[in-house]
Amino acid sequence: MRVTQSMLASNSLKNLSKSYANMGKYQDQLATGKKINRPSDDPVVAIKGMFYRTNLTEVEQYKRNLSEAYTWVENSEAGIDQATQVVQRIRELTVQAQNGSNSPEDLQAIGVEVAQLKEDLYSVANTKVAGRYIFNGTQTMNPPITKDNEGILQFDKMVTNSFEVEVSKGVQLKVNIDPSSVFGSGIFSVIQELEDELSVGNLQNGDELLTGLDNNLEKMIAERSDLGARYNRLELIDSRLADQEVIANRILSDNEDADIEKVITDLTIQESIHRASLAVGSKIIQPTLIDFLG
Structure with a gap:
């Protein structure tokens, strides 16, 4: 040629x-x-990159979900802690009121404090975080306890089902508590009866009311213990996701960088x-x- x-x-x-x-x-x-800037540069690297990036995106989403879960669990634990302190203080006042040296005026003064503590417990039950009620199951836009026109507490809107957050692939973790165990009508009925007796300066059922307070305190402690166990699991999942994120970033870097x-x-x-x-x-x-x- x-x-x-x-x-x-x-x-x-x-x-x-x-x-x-x-x-x-x-x-x-x-x-x-980067090794490639368009899929045609190396289709194999590009396809693997899409797969690895999807895994990394999932891990990042689960970490955001974990942040939401931590918010619920930590605020729920704080609410139980405050409710427990309130009931313990009411118990102390009940023991104090049983002292035979109290005058009717003393009992009425104790009743005034009990009434204020009841209002504080009501306020805790209706705690809102980021605009949502955390003690009313999945009905986060509605308060668990309301008041009628006469100021009487109503519990008919309280929901006890689980509010769950997906913290890992296929893993749903309950992040709320059973509000009926901490803020149910039972504890408020005991406190209301105590307040009514003290308001007239005559405590007749002190021992029975103490038993009622103790029973409700046990429920609060049990609920807090269960919440603590779930918090520990949440930390384990958090640690595992952190490891997965490091691995996913390393694999993605090895493939693309x-x-x-x-x-x-x-x-x-x-x-x-x-x-x-x-x-x-x-x-x-x-x-x-x-x-x-x-």
């Missing part, structure tokens, strides 16, 4: 174009820090090849007919 001057020029330009493309690829890798030292070396070599190609091309392609004839 006869090789013409135009063929030499065409091949030289084609090779120079490839050289420019290679340098452009290495410069893109340096600029982005460019070896900068190697890219710089390859770019330097390619620049040398490109300069050599330009030099050889200038010798092969004769610039004028006179040079060709000469």
